Amino acid sequence: xxxxxFQHLRTILPLVMLCMITLPVVSQPRISIxxxxxxxxxxxxxxxxxxxxxLTRQLGYEGIDVRVNMPDRQLRMLDSLGFxxxxxxxxxxxxxxxxxxAMRQALDFVRRYGYQxxxxxxxxxxxxxxxxxxxxxxxxxxxxxxxxxxxxVEILLEDYDNPRSPCYNTVSLDHLLAAxxxxxxxxxxxxFPYCGEDPLTALRHFRQRIRHVxxxxxxxxxxxxxxxxxxxxxPLQAVISELIHSGYDGWFTIEHFGAPSMxxxxxxxxxxxxxxxxx
Numbered sequence: 083x084x085x086x087x088f089q090h091l092r093t094i095l096p097l098v099m100l101c102m103i104t105l106p107v108v109s110q111p112r113i114s115i116x117x118x119x120x121x122x123x124x125x126x127x128x129x130x131x132x133x134x135x136x137l138t139r140q141l142g143y144e145g146i147d148v149r150v151n152m153p154d155r156q157l158r159m160l161d162s163l164g165f166x167x168x169x170x171x172x173x174x175x176x177x178x179x180x181x182x183x184a185m186r187q188a189l190d191f192v193r194r195y196g197y198q199x200x201x202x203x204x205x206x207x208x209x210x211x212x213x214x215x216x217x218x219x220x221x222x223x224x225x226x227x228x229x230x231x232x233x234x235v236e237i238l239l240e241d242y243d244n245p246r247s248p249c250y251n252t253v254s255l256d257h258l259l260a261a262x263x264x265x266x267x268x269x270x271x272x273x274f275p276y277c278g279e280d281p282l283t284a285l286r287h288f289r290q291r292i293r294h295v296x297x298x299x300x301x302x303x304x305x306x307x308x309x310x311x312x313x314x315x316x317p318l319q320a321v322i323s324e325l326i327h328s329g330y331d332g333w334f335t336i337e338h339f340g341a342p343s344m345x346x347x348x349x350x351x352x353x354x355x356x357x358x359x360x361x
Contacts, residue, residue: 111334111355111356111359112144112145112331112332112333112334113334113336113355114145114147114168114334114336115138115147115335115336116147116335116336116337117149117156118149119138119336119338119339119341119348120134120135120146121134122341123137123344123348131159132159135159135160135165138348139165141348141349142352142356143165143348143352144165144166145165145166145167145168145169145333146167147168147170148160148167148171149170149172150170150171150172150187150188150191151187151191157195167196168294168333169199169201169268169294169335170192170195170199170201171201172184172188172200172202174188174203174205174226175204175205176205176219176222176226177205177207177208177215180222185226188200189235192235193235197235198234198235198236199235199238199266199293199294200230200235201238201240201268201294202223202238202239204219204239206246207219209246211246219248220248220257220258221261223237223239223248223265224258224261224262224265227262228262228264230264236265236266237265238265238266238267238294239265239266240269240273240296241255241270241273241284243272243306245277251278252279255288265291266291266293266294267288267291268292268295268296269281269284269288269292269295269296270298270337271297271299272298272308272314272316272337276300276304276306278303281316281317282324285324285325286324289328289330292325292330292332293332294333295332297311297316297334297335297336297351298311298316299314299316299318300315302314303315307340308339308341309338309347310338310341310346310347310354311336311338311351311354311355312350312354312355312357312358313350318354318355319358322334322358322359322360323360334355336348336355338351
């Protein structure tokens with residue numbers, strides 16, 4: 083009898099352990115927002131930047147995505163309100179030349195303020211760009227990614243909503259990511275539809291390289307207007323579930339540049355993300 087039970091346990095225990103390892107752990111969402119949105123909220127509501135930031139924290143936003151040229155006093159203010167450092171952003175035009183000074187300044191910012199990832203916006207190609215120019219831009223991005231990796235920083239590229247961007251769609255991102263193992267991807271849920279691609283298909287395609295997520299919604303494919311996330315064509319619940327069940331545990335940054343009321347959009351977006359979160 084005891085031998086039979088023991089043998090049965092030996093059979094099922096590995097299966098139980100496998101389930102414990104492979105089942106995703108679903109926690110509360112880590113929701114961030116662009117500092118640009120907080121600044122726009124300040125202007126629209128005619129309140130101080132600190133009051134807008136405090137209001138944003140009260141809505142439930144825990145992280146902040148900032149640009150590397152922001153004043154130190156603003157970042158200290160955000161820190162004092164409890165914002166966590168979600169992602170840093172650097173606009174560095176690498177289309178026609180290396181930018182060693184801008185690269186160094188961006189990496190210095192990241193190191194000084196404890197960021198681990200840097201979203202690179204590498205500029206726009208000219209309308210008559212040759213394949214040779216595109217390849218040279220790719221090489222510059224790969225070199226920057228290598229340089230950053232040596233300092234413990236990961237350079238990220240997003241699907242950028244402009245057809246002249248070197249990282250506009252799946253094809254161009256594949257080319258860039260293949261050039262460097264040190265590059266990561268920021269999945270922007272609204273920018274793949276802007277170029278006519280399905281965000282869920284893109285998520286599955288790039289899953290192993292996704293390090294950060296921008297939650298953005300659109301009224302229609304190839305439409306440039308942003309909506310509160312969860313009110314347009316993006317399958318929000320499916321996107322979140324797919325990411326969580328694949329092991330993603332990073333930040334979800336709300337994005338809706340151009341919102342007529344940044345406060346209302348921020349309220350609606352975070353409520354919709356929470357409602358879509360798996361229980």
